[in-house]
Amino acid sequence: MPNPIFPSSRSDRIRNLLAELVAFDTVSDRSNLPLIAHIESYLGFLGVTSERITDETGKKASLWVTIGPEDRPGLVLSGHTDVVPVAGQHWTHDPFKLREHDGKLYGRGTTDMKGFVAVCLAMVPDMLEATLTTPIHLAISYDEEVGCVGVRPMLAEVARKKVKPLGCFVGEPTRMQVIIGHKGKHGVRATFKGLARHSSIAPDGVNAIEYAAEMITEIRRRAVKLAGEGARDDLYDVPHSTLLTSIVHGGAALNIVPDQCVVEFECRGIGITESRQVTDSIVAWARAELEPAMKAKNPECGISFEEILDYPALDTKADAAIVTLAKSLAGRNDHAKVAFGTEAGLFVSMADVPSVVIGPGAIAQAHTPDEFVEMAELEKCAAFVEKLIAHCAKG
DSSP states (O other): OOOOSSSHHHHHHHHHOOOOOOHHOOBBTTOHHHHHHHHHHHHHHHOOEEEEEOOTSSSEEEEEEEEOOOOOOOOOOOOOOOOOOOTTTOOOTTTSSSSSTTTTSSSTIIIIIIIIHHHHHTTTHHHHOOOOOSSSEEEEEOOOTTTTOOOOHHHHHHHSSSSOOSEEEOOOTTTTTTEEEEEEEEEEEEEEEOOOEEEEEGGBBBBBHHHHHHHHHHHHHHHHHHHHHHHOOOOOOSSSOOOOEEEEEOOOOOOTTOEEEEEEEEEEEESSSSHHHHHHHHHHHHHHHHHHHHHHTTTOOOOEEEEEEEEEOOOOOEEEEEEEHHHHHHHOOOOOEEEESSSSSHHHHHOOOOOEEOSOGGGGGGGSOOOOEEEHHHHHHHHHHHHHHHHHOOO
16 A cells, blocks of 8 residues: 655655556556556545546456546546566566666656656645646556557546546657657458368468468558558658558468468558558458459358457647647647557547647657666656646636
8 A cells, every 4th residue: 555655855756656556567468456456545545536447347447537626627647557568578677676777767667658657646746735726637547558448438438527628648758749640550350261272282272371462462562652652741750651461370281271361460540540441441452352262262261350459540730729738838849740659549539638649758668678767757747747737726
């Protein structure tokens, strides 16, 4: 249970809370309830209540927290609790035990994105001390790393509330740069069902891998076309939509015509709906060009498709009020767009909450062995939240 006596230093509060958060193994295939209960206990010591939104399994939950008047529109600080796996990575220390060296805090999730969550929690006493006329909400979710899954039930609840938030700051690592856009993503799994035969009579079979290879070639052709002829937005580090095949499994033995091949592919689109449009067109092409030939050999053969991931792009106008506010709080005038996805697009599409992405740390450190965030970055983030508190106390 968290200690209600807080260090006088803001930096020490952040360190302590980050150490506590990192100690919870919240890889996406595991429950985050112990961490959620820990945060609830911390907030409870401060006299802050929270709304827990549990998933259908009862093993995961999000938290929605309101500090300040509940009958007025507020501003949201949003972060997720899940982290990516450490299996197969070479860490020089325990990834679930915080270690500090040369101004860097090492541990799984320090950058993506428990560092941001720790800063927000560390600043709750400051929020309580201020007389907020505009509420500050904390939105703490789960399963962001597997398709922005956990934030959706919470946003469904937010959309039903009588008072809608004014805007949201999603604290993914941007080195505290204001991000006004990110690409959407749609992922598809294609399962090719062929007909197995001895390889000596290969023409009698239906080679699932070879038909899959034709689709992979078409995906590559379209990816090149998107890069060369598709829409462009130079605010992105990769200024066009991308398309690729990422996973292929098939075959049983060298002397057997393969009767199954599974292919996973994705599009990251710069347009709000472009990613789904691109993948849908590939599915339609495969249905028209490949499946008839497979079924002509054997009617039991064919291709099945399933959606494995989907989240919308973010495209906030540069002159939007939430962007102007974010720049003021961050003390900078620049903005950018990023290729990686976040929950920000869902805040817009599901709850009509204007959003930007801004948080401590660099995306280059996310998901890596010996992941770290610089203490200086966490301090910048704390200064941002401090200014947000002052802004919300005006009036």
